[in-house]
Structure formats: structure tokens, C-alpha cells
Amino acid sequence: MSAGHHRPLFVARASPIHALAPECKLVATVAFVFAVVATPRDAFWAFGLYAGIIGAVAALARIPCSVFVRRLAIELPFVAFALLLPIIGTGPDTEVLGISLSIPGLWGAWNILIKGTLGVAATGILVATTDVRDLLHGLERLRVPTAFTAIAGFMIRYGEVVTGELRQMRVARISRGHDPRWFWQARAIAATAGTLFIRSYERGERVYLAMASRGYGGTVRTTTVRAPTRDWFVALSFPAAGMLIAGVAAWT
Secondary structure, eight states: OOTTSOOSSOOOOOOHHHHSOHHHHHHHHHHHHHHHHHSOTTOHHHHHHHHHHHHHHHHHTTOOHHHHHHHGGGGHHHHHHHHHHHHHOOSSEEEETTEEEEHHHHHHHHHHHHHHHHHHHHHHHHHHHSOHHHHHHHHHHTTOOHHHHHHHHHHHHHHHHHHHHHHHHHHHHHHTTOOOOSGGGHHHHHHHHHHHHHHHHHHHHHHHHHHHHTTOOSOOOOOOOOOOHHHHHHHHHHHHHHHHHHHHHHHO
């Protein structure tokens, strides 16, 4: 991805976490999330330690606290679902502030909230410290099939093009005095979606023909530079601590 592309999730900083190889951060994030998921839900102390690890990594990465908190808003739909579990759950009940709530539902809500929040926070640090282009290169170095990484790369790049096209169409519509916002104006919104689909399809054909004329044969050439051993050691130290915590929590 060139420098001219918009990078809404990346937080440009000079930090030790930013400097790590992307494949190391990918493996570390997945391993840490697995450790969190494997932890028993009643091991409250373990989740506190996980939160401390994530906070320490975020501090090392110099990610602003306001940005970090806003990224957690993506889990709000899951939070809403989790809050319903104590109400619709079955089994033994308990009273909380005069409201009868399901005990299994309360445990389920806690399990979803704490593990989901920690997982979102860990992946948020990954995307905040690693550019999308570097993430794709890291996946390729981890032997992920090239077809998947190439499709993902085109989706990300072309998503910006489609978003720009939609923005231009909206500006043109507003400049003509029409800005549909309500349910009874759904026909105009549907017409816009149809027009956007046609334009996107035509743009995709033109982009593919331009790439084919420049020698594109279905694969993207990338470098295969190996990550330094130091990067692997630093990145994997965090999930190693998480796995140790999960192991102790499972045996106690």
C-alpha cells in the first residue's frame, strides 16, 4: 500500500512494538488470544494479569489511550448480546438490585465480555502498530497461500476506491438538493447502491485489464526476508507469559 493511501487503523509511532517483524506480531497475537480463550472463566486474577500485559504493550507501542478505548467500541454488539444472557438464561437464579438474573447467564455474560474485550484489545494493538501492507507480507512469510493474501490486498485497496466513489456520489446528490435519510426514502438509497455496484464492477474490469497489460499473471511479487531472531524472542515473550498464566489458572 503506497504512502498516499489512507490508513485509518494504523498509528504511526517510533516504538519497539512497531519495529517488530509483522509475522512475529501476528503469531504472538494469535497465541495470546488462544491463551485468553483457554483460561477458565472464574480465574479473575488471570484476566487481570492479561489486562496488565496488554496495557504494558500498548504503553510500549505509545498508542494514545483515547485511540485505544475507541477501538474497543467494535465489540458493542457483543456486549449488548452478553447483557441479555442473564435475563433470558435458564437455571438457578439470583437477585441483583432486586432483579432476578440467571446465574449461568451471568457467568456466560462475564465470559463473553472479558475474553472478547481482551481479544479485541490485542488485535487492536496489532493493527495499530502494523501497516496493512506489512500484515499481508507477514502472512505470506508465514506460508499463507498467495491467493488469499492477494485477494485480501486487492479488497483493501479497492475498498478505498469504492468508498471514494460513494463519497463523490453523495456529494453530487446533496448538491442537487437531495439527501435521503429516512425509511420512506429507501428507493433513492437503493438506486444509489445499484449505481455504485455497476460503477465498481466497471472499475474492477478496467483495473484488471490495466494490470494484465502490465504483466500481472495472478501472483504478486513479494520479498521473503526472514525475521530476526530477536524479533521472535521479544514478540513471543508476551504470549508465553499468557500461556503460563492460562496453564496455572487451569491447574488451580
